[in-house]
Amino acid sequence: MSELRTGEKISLLNGGFVTIKKELGRGGQGIVYLVDLNGQPKALKWYHNMPDVSFYNNLANNVMNGAPSSAFLWPERISERQKGSFGYVMALRPQNYFEFGNFLLAKKSFKSFQAMMAAAMKICNGFMMLHRFGYSYQDLNDGNFFIDPDTGDVLICDNDNVMPQGEKSGIMGKARYMAPEIVAGGIPDKYSDRFSLSVILFMLFYANHPFEGAKVVACPCMTEAYEKKFYGSEAVFIYDPNNKTNLPVRGIHQNVIRRWPVMPAELRDTFIREFSPEMLKNPQSRMIEQNWGKLIASLRDKLVICPHCGEETFIDEAKPQCMNCGRDVDVRRRLKLGLRTLLLTNGTRLFIDYDNTPDARVAVNPQDRNMLLLQNLTKEKWTAETPSGKVKSVEPNEFMPVKHGIKVGFNAANKGEIIINNQ
């Protein structure tokens, strides 16, 4: 085991060095130090023992290729091999990010559904970029995700085990988060990552595990052999419509029992499909990240502020009621954006693109309480065209009226039209 002292200098591959400031934490694999790199504070993960050459080379490669997206706290520099081990440099994790486990333990909770949706979108996008780079994420578990509860921004850590698909790092994820075929001993790839992604998203939305219901609770001792069954060969989704042996248990799986019926139907349908026995057995038919992204965007389009109680609610268009106060919500005002329909109520924020930053805010006209306005929260000006053909520009921070038939160009890629039903 190799430990470093304050003031020690560690030379980096391709030149330069970091200076050890203090220990930040330690785990099974290594110790994380606060270090100084050319005056910048950084983190250094230093391995207890010298990992093998292929591990070192893989990590050096990952450093060279750079982070797939801003969701990753990616290795920035790798040290030379020295003092019986080596390490890698990464950015420090900001204070306002908390382990996903803290959310599961209800020590932290999302400030809003908007933040929850942002987290889901960011994770999805991170996985999409990871796969685009040809990697797979091998040791996925609740300790790898850090989330800002206010904004939903996500940082995925422990990326030293990220490997090109088809290769095995030897450090395996927790059975609870792994695809059945990996629990059975397979090598992780993008298909198994997609399963893990759906588990993480389910837990993010419903705060319980998709395969832990009555059947699993009944097991007095969760031995490794049983874990292989419950998360592998005999996994049963808790809301499998054709197999009710593993339903959630009142008093134990409270969150999912409370949230399952009130969250949007398309989310329910997606999980029922993704966790069906057929999909568990056919990794290649699992939903791709891009479609998860579309689904999350569509959920977000129906997430509005209830005009009665002021809370956020998802709207089921067949029955537009607030999921908190139960009162009817007026969602006649909409923005059509290609195939999407964004519902407009006072206070609701709109996400036109997928970058997790609100692009517009709905407000009420102080002169006419019946008229809603749209505020431009972007840095670009919008171009609006009225039904009579007048063209107006809406500068950043300026407002435009929500009137039937107005066409809005948000940017080159996104053009929408305001629709008010029953007019």
Add this chain to the structure above:
Amino acid sequence: MSLLDETVSVPRRTMTLFFMIDTSGSMAGSKIGAVNDAVVNVLPMLDEISVTNPDAEIKVAALEFSTGCNWLYNEPKLANEFVWQDVQANGLTSLGAACEELENKLSRSKGFMQSASGSFAPAIILLSDGAPTDNYEAGLAKLKANNWFKSAIKVAIAIGDDADKEVLAKFTGTNEAVFTVHNIDALKQIIRVVAVTSSQIGSKSSTAGDTTKQDQVISEVQNAVDNIDGAEVATKVDGSSYSDDWD
């Protein structure tokens, strides 16, 4: 009030960490002092692993054995509620009786393993500096037939050369899980390493693949032992006799 404000913690399983401590006469003095000191200091670390763990909470139980045997509490306690009363050393080494007593408690209906949302297999740490003075084989045979014991993480710490490592290996099922210490400082360190490692691994959902939790604990403790002066794995491979022939 938003739905999000109603969120409660996910259900957690329970992982019980058992200490089985030899308090026979030969342990008197610095050995038992070191055990008392080490356990007191490791409890807060176990508490920290427990409170931040979404898979399971950790409880602690301790059985001391000498001429007879005795539980420090009559149920497993959360680490932060476990007030360690220093154990005293005198009398014989009734390992067989201790095995039988542990077997009794490794049961859901009549023992310690009750938990509404289930358990993970326990982790059991046996510490001894001598050889059993009773008919340990009968007690151990009963224990080995117990399903909780079968799937438990089992580690033994042999204190000094008088400890009967063969017996300890029979208990753990492999001599790789028997760690020998030769001085007081090493004893304290190994108790910490073994308790923390087996709690960390035992209280988490297992990893996908073929490595068992017991194997993971053994390999992590072995890594740590290499850096503890005066601690060793029972079967250290000796390559020295080959060095000339194979250069």
